[in-house]
Amino acid sequence: MTVTTVLAQATVTDLDRAERWYTALFGRGPDSRPMDGLLEWHLTDSAGVQVWREPGRSGRSTVVLAVSDLDAVAAAASAAGTAHDGPEPGGGGRLLRLADPDGNRVVVTGG
Template identity: 75%
Template sequence: MTVTSVLAQATVSDLDRAERWYATLFGRAPDSRPMDGLIEWHLTADAGVQVWHDPERAGRSTTVLGVSDVDAAARDLTAAGVAHVGPEPGGGSRVVRLDDPDGNRVVLIGD
């Protein structure tokens, strides 16, 4: 098997609320709405994040995103009003841990 792309998925209880939070995180509206209850951000040609309305499973997802500058990402998130404790050591890199409104974990990782 050869993996050629990745779509991370977060399950949420309120799609409108989640859309606002993820739009703030990514600095833009979703790139697509492929079906009812699903929105997507295409982050690279081969990677993206899906946010799926599934109240019974909401809050049980983790998404790890590599970023080029953790400090800049943390500053941008603070300016946008996204709560976090700032960059911290993690797994040989530095990380910023975030929780969406349902408690899904989003981890930004980089130098």
Template identity: 75%
Template sequence: MGFTSVLAQSAVTDLDRAERWYATLFGREPDARPMEGLLEWHLAGASGVQVWQEPGRSGSSTVVLAADDLDALATALTGAGIAHDGPQPGGGSRVLVLPDPDGNRVVLTGA
């Protein structure tokens, strides 16, 4: 038995606000809306990110995503209005930590 994909999740209070933020992060609208209160962005292979409207769990999620050019991505995110402190050393590579509007952590890793 082997695993073939992963769907990382963030729980949010306001789905419309989260959709705008994550659409800015990914540079596109959600790829799917599988059910009420759920948005999905499909990434490499069969992996992706789900954003759930679950106010009781919001603000406690962490999503880690690998990026191929962290500096270019940081520059693009700044230009798109997503605030951050820039890439920092971490875990044998570099990380860019982004808080979403609910305080969930989106951690981008890369060179």
């Protein structure tokens, strides 16, 4: 088996509210709406994030993203009104813990 693409997924109750939150996180709207209830952000040629409306499972997802400038992500999150405790040591480097409006964990790692 050869894996060519990986998409992390967060399940949410309110797709419109989630779209606003993830748009602020990524600095742009979704790249694709492949079907009703599903948004996709294509972050690289082989990785991305799906946000899926599934109220019964919402808030139980974890998405981990690696970035080159963690401090810039923290500053952008603060500017967008996303609460967080700032970058902290973890995983052999630094990380930033965020939560979307449904409580899905978004962990951003990087320098």
